[in-house]
Amino acid sequence: MKRRLTVLLLNPPGLPGRAYVREGRCQQRQSSFAYSLPPISLAYIGAQLRARGHVVYARDAAVSSAGQEILQEVEALDPDLVVFNISTPTYWVDLQLVEEVSSRCSAHLTAIGLHVTARPGETLTESRLDSVVRAEPELTVSELAERLSSGNTLEGLLGVSYLSEGKVCHNLDRPFIDNPDDLLPPDRELFPPGDYRLPLPPRPYALVVPSRGCPHDCSFCAAHLYYGRKPRFRGVGKVVDEIQHVVDRYSLRDVVMWSDCFTISPGWVEEFCREIIRRRLSIRWMCNSRVDGIDLPLAGLMKAAGCSGIAFGIESGDQEILKRMKKGTTVAQGIAAVDAAKQAGIPVLAHLVLGVPGETRRSILKSIGYVLELDPDYAQFYCAVPFPGTSLWRQVEEEGFLASRDWSRFEPNQAVISTPWLGRHELEWLRRLAYGRFLVRPRYLLRM
Secondary structure, eight states: OOOOOEEEEEEOOOSTTOOEEEETTEEEEOOSSSOOOOOHHHHHHHHHHHHTTOEEEEEETTSSOOTHHHHHHHHHHOOSEEEEEOOSTTHHHHHHHHHHHHTTOOOEEEEESHHHHHSHHHHHHTSSOSEEEOSSOHHHHHHHHHHHHHTOOOTTOTTEEEEETTEEEEOOOOOOOSOGGGSOOOOTTTSOGGGOBOSSSOOBOEEEOOEEOOOOOOTTOOHHHHHOSSOEEOOHHHHHHHHHHHHHHHOOOEEEEOOSOGGGSHHHHHHHHHHHHHHTOOOEEEEEEOTTSOOHHHHHHHHHTTEEEEEEEEEOSOHHHHHHTTOOOOHHHHHHHHHHHHHHTOOEEEEEEEOOTTOOHHHHHHHHHHHHHHOOSEEEEEEOOOOTTSHHHHHHHHHTOBOOOOGGGOSTTSOOBOOSSOOHHHHHHHHHHHHHHHHTOHHHHHHO
16 A cells, blocks of 8 residues: 655755755856756656655755754654755765765655766765666656555666665666656746846746757767757747746746757747747746857847847867867857857857867867857856766776866866876866956956
8 A cells, every 4th residue: 555755855055165056967066157056857856746645845955054954854854755966076975965864764765866877886885875866867756756655666666776685786777758748847836946046137037948858979968868869849838838837926037948958959949939929928038059059040039039148068169179079060150159149139158168188278278269259248168077977987087087086076167187188287277267368358347
C-alpha cells in the first residue's frame, strides 16, 4: 500500500561568502551577469510530485541566508525524501550538507545535477547519498518517490544509480522525454519569482523553458549530459500560456527563456513571436543564441515581440580556436549576428571562452580585439572549464593539461587548464585584461 511522502527539495548555499548558480549546463559563481537563477529543475520536480499526492517543501539557500535554518527545517519536517541540487564547484560543501542532513533524519537522500550525472559512482562512494539521479530528473525523481512510497527497491529504476549493501549499482539510462509538454509546468510557489532578480536593472523575473537539448558538440559544454542532443520543443501555445500565467499571477514583465539554444529552430521562434504579438503581451524577454541562428528579419520580429536582450556564444575571435572548440561557427557569422541584433535594436551580451588547448596569448589578444570591434552592450569572459562529461575534460585528462583537481576551482572565474602554450596564471591575467579593456571604453561607460 502506498503512502504519501514528505519531500524536501534543497538547493544548497554553496561556498562560504559566494552565491552559486546551479541549473542544467550552468554551474558558476554569481556575478553581474551570472544572476541568481531559480532552480527550475527542482520546481519541475515539485510539480510532478505534488500531482502524485506527495507533500513538497523547498528551500533555495542560494538566495537566502540559510545556515542552521536548513538543518532545523529538516528536523522539524522529518522528510521521507530529500533531493539535493549538486554542482561541480560546490561539490564538497554540498556533500557536507548531505552528511549533516543525514544525521538529522532517516530520509532517502538523492541528488540531481550535471556532476552527479557524469560521476555517479564516485559521488555515491564519497557521500551519504542513497542514490543519484542521472540526466533529465523529473520523471526519475517522481518514480523514485513512488518506489519509496510503496516500499519497493530501486532495482530497474531507469536513470538511477544507488547503493545496495555497500555496492554501487547503475541502472540503465532513462530515455529523454520526447515531448516536454508531457510534464506539468514548474511549481513556482516553491520558488517564488520575487526572490530572483535580473542583473541590470534588478527587476524580478521568471524563467521559462521552451525547449530542451542541443545537437552541437562544443568541447566545453556539458548540456548534452542533462538534456541530450536532440532538440525537443514545447508547443508555442503552451509556452506563451505559461508566460501569460506568470505575468498575471506574479505581476511580472520580465522573462528569461532558458534553453540550450533558443534560436536553433527559426520557424519555432517566428511562431512564438507572432503569438506574443497576437496576444498583445507587454513583456520583456531575453534569450540565448548561436551566431549561426539569427538574421535581421528574425531579429526584427523578436524585437517587435518584446525581446530585450540576446546572449550570443561568440566564444573566440580566432577561427582556429573556434575549430578546436568544435564550435561549428565562423568569426564572420559572429559579426553578422551581432550586427543583426544591433540593427533590430536588441541589446547584446557576448560570451567568450578563453584557454582551450591550443589557445595562446596571441589568440586571446585577437579575441579581445574582435570583441572590441563587435562592440556588444555587455561581455562575459570565461576561463575554459573542463567539466566532467565534456570532451574538453577527456582531452585535458589524456594530454595532461589539467592543472587542478580541486572541484571548487572548476568555475569560469578560475583557470584549471595549463598547456605548453598558455599557463593558467597567464590565462587568468589575460581574462582580467579582457575585462579591463572592454569596461574602460568611453562608449561602454557612457552606455552605463
